[in-house]
Amino acid sequence: MRTSAEENYLKAIFSLAEQSGKGASTTAIAAHLRTKASSVTDMVKRLNEKGLVDHRPYYGVSLTDTGTQVATLIVRKHRLWETFLVNHLNYRWDEVHDLAEQLEHIDSDELHDRLDKFMDHPKFDPHGDPIPDREGRMVDMAGAQPLSEVAKDTLVHIVGVKDSSPAFLKLLDGLGLKLGTQLTVNRRFEYDNSVEVSSRFRSGLLLNEQVSLNLTVKAL
Amino acid sequence: MRTSAEENYLKAIFSLAEQSGKGASTTAIAAHLRTKASSVTDMVKRLNEKGLVDHRPYYGVSLTDTGTQVATLIVRKHRLWETFLVNHLNYRWDEVHDLAEQLEHIDSDELHDRLDKFMDHPKFDPHGDPIPDREGRMVDMAGAQPLSEVAKDTLVHIVGVKDSSPAFLKLLDGLGLKLGTQLTVNRRFEYDNSVEVSSRFRSGLLLNEQVSLNLTVKAL
DNA sequence: GATTATTTTTAGACCAGTCTAATTTATGAT
DNA sequence: ATCATAAATTAGACTGGTCTAAAAATAATC
DSSP: OOOHHHHHHHHHHHHHHHHHSSOBOHHHHHHHTTOOHHHHHHHHHHHHHTTSEEEETTTEEEEOHHHHHHHHHHHHHHHHHHHHHHHHHOOOTTTSHHHHHHHTTOOOHHHHHHHHHHTTOOSBOTTSOBOOOTTSOOOOOTTEEEGGGOOTTOEEEEEEESOOOHHHHHHHHHHTOOTTOEEEEEEEETTTTEEEEEOSSOOSEEEOHHHHHHEEEEEO | OOOHHHHHHHHHHHHHHHHHSSOBOHHHHHHHTTOOHHHHHHHHHHHHHTTSEEEETTTEEEEOHHHHHHHHHHHHHHHHHHHHHHHHHOOOTTTSHHHHHHHTTOOOHHHHHHHHHHTTOOSBOTTSOBOOOTTSOOOOOTTEEEGGGOOTTOEEEEEEESOOOHHHHHHHHHTTOOTTOEEEEEEEETTTTEEEEEOSSOOSEEEOHHHHHHEEEEEO
16 A cells, blocks of 8 residues: 555655766755655655665665565556656647656556556656566666767767756757757867757757756767 | 545545435445544544535535545546556556555646657547546536446346446456447346346346446446 | 434544754764 | 854654544445
């Protein structure tokens, strides 16, 4: 018997750990969930009693093996729903996150397996994130890197976004950038770490560091 | 801001009122929701404060206009999801109820409008129940009646089930009866109110009163 | 009309989850 | 090593939802 609140904490800890490689601090979790540190302390205690997380105070919270398994399946559900919403209900990629946050808590492995099958086992969601299979396996993203790290004159294509906030996604839409778009880095400016790229449709597009850090690309 | 619990109470009151034509009693609501009368008293008070129900103690609880509107939209969501699960994810009609009970609480009119459109605005769910549109309108079931009331030698077809419990639906499956099946009432036995019917595939099928009361049919 | 049975409500407790405010604990700087 | 700062925890209160047990109100029966 797991509650939505618990699942949201597991997911937060999972994604914070993924980003930092370390355990998630109480404050980081609180910030991520827009809640208060005291609430986090409480919940972490409960999750620990259920064997889902380990906690070393002042060091961090990390998921146990079962915790990781649970979190991965929630991520799977989230990404399956995002894919369904975009591919079948014609939502835009910047509209689906909040809805998927609701749908991911639907308690039925069977349903999500069927949804997966219905969509022909998609490997990536609309933001380029890999969709775990029912055993938690997903394709590894080896070779993917932020655009900010790409050397001059390298041809790459966009495979994902690190930030999938509506604001960022709308910005990309406005620049004509989407998954699959091919880019070449023309110039890199040390001054502010901005890069100038060219696509098939547009050349001399200047992207600031915030954008290039959040665009995941792969060499071609 | 409505909770799932509130929505479940509204739905219960809605369906009890639909069946009985009267207000729903505290005990009836409690039985329907497998909860205790004291909990119902509590919740009814809250729903009343929100303007969703009227309550005359020892007489019954009824939905206000806004309460009816809210309940109808929940029913809409429930039936849309049931239809989706059966028509697109290949669930059987006896498997979808509990899942739809979860999905109906997803808070997004937009999503359900899109789902409705995706399925080409279905008028009935897999159990033959009419699906309300976004304004709460649904096709009226005039002409539909329980099989138990059909006169001898009348040709009818099955348009719905009053009881949509898995057990009943599986029984129908076992008898080869489904929505659309054409039946003729051959004989009616006063002894136990059972009826003998014939379909295209099977003749002399004896149905007891419990079954015939729960099978909704329409003359052809 | 009085008594019994049933229905409904109240009172008080509990759990999950959240908050604020106060306190404790560790870290980093001097 | 001390002290300020930041991080984490505790204490206590609140909300929504539930329960049991007891009391109150109504309905049914004689």
